[in-house]
Amino acid sequence: MDGHALSELEGVVLGVVWKFGPCTPHAIRSHFFASRSARFSGSAGAIYPLVARLERAALLRSRSDRLRRQRRRLYEITPAGRRRLVTWISPPFRDQDVGALHDPIRTRVYFLAALPAPERRRFLGDAEAGLRRTLDLMKQDLAGYRHAGSHLSVLAMRGAIGLARAQLRWLAAIHDDVVRAGARDRG
């Protein structure tokens, strides 16, 4: 992280501190708790060592603070951190960044011939139900961001919603094929 590239989590944390700082590590964690994406949990064991690392690299700086009698530490981004954030965001993109997205449902579809036809039907039904729930939650998030005037969060959320809709369209489109698929030949 000193000479090397930032990890995905390091980049996001740097971005969060830039966008919402000065803030406590706990506040940073809250963003991950609130996120629909399960990529990172925002666990203490990840965040506290990470901000310490970023501070040692002079990308963040911190000061002690006190809220009532509650001790806490406020982090903010440094000019070097700001430059590093710009580099992290900017092209060129790595192949993995613009490559195929990872989708656990799709991964399982590759092996769906391992299930008997009724189970395959249940698979598709449950996946659709789960995606619809997620979609509803994301629509609520979207309304919240709109209300808060978080312009870029609104745009990003539209992307996430577009992906969920694409997943749902795909499930509907392949339904008949899947239920009939690969009964004897492993698909």
Place this chain on the structure above:
Amino acid sequence: MDGHALSELEGVVLGVVWKFGPCTPHAIRSHFFASRSARFSGSAGAIYPLVARLERAALLRSRSDRLRRQRRRLYEITPAGRRRLVTWISPPFRDQDVGALHDPIRTRVYFLAALPAPERRRFLGDAEAGLRRTLDLMKQDLAGYRHAGSHLSVLAMRGAIGLARAQLRWLAAIHDDVVRAGARDRG
């Protein structure tokens, strides 16, 4: 992995061995090398210990083999492994499986106000170019799967292509907003 749930990589490997087995660990690795998804690299340091683990858990069994004078080990799935695969594929899905997909481009969009407007334009242009390249490659993969008669691979690939198209539509839709966005207020 004995009493616990299978990791994503363990599930996929079990599925690959079921679908293409008996096969060598090297052949398993090839599937990851050929995959458009960057979730797993198929590194030797992941695969060889993993198949050994699955064999200890009696989900795979193996036998020594020889191709010319090349020693190798062929793995195939056991009945217990087959049952475990079915469980791994089947609902109920975890929240993370039907939650928002992780998309590195979208992650960066949250912080796009950190870039000046011309850089934001370049960001969108490069992302679009990268996604189009991926899309083209995936279309070739699709044709290959069709030709090979890999029915479920065709269906899965249609899902991946649908997602890439959704990403491209999203980028086009937010273009004007992004370029104007959050010049002073961090978006």
Place this chain on the structure above:
DNA sequence: TAAGGCATGTAAGACGTTACATGATTAC
């Protein structure tokens, strides 16, 4: 007064990756 949110951290472990080391076989 109990529950839950705010706040900071550490320890152990799971799970990957990168890099290395070795050797046989095939295609140019």
Place this chain on the structure above:
DNA sequence: GTAATCATGTAACGTCTTACATGCCTTA
């Protein structure tokens, strides 16, 4: 003959998760 591919593995490391430990503050 030499480069690429097939083939098997190990060692060191990075990074994140789970679980634990502690304490303050607010609300019901």
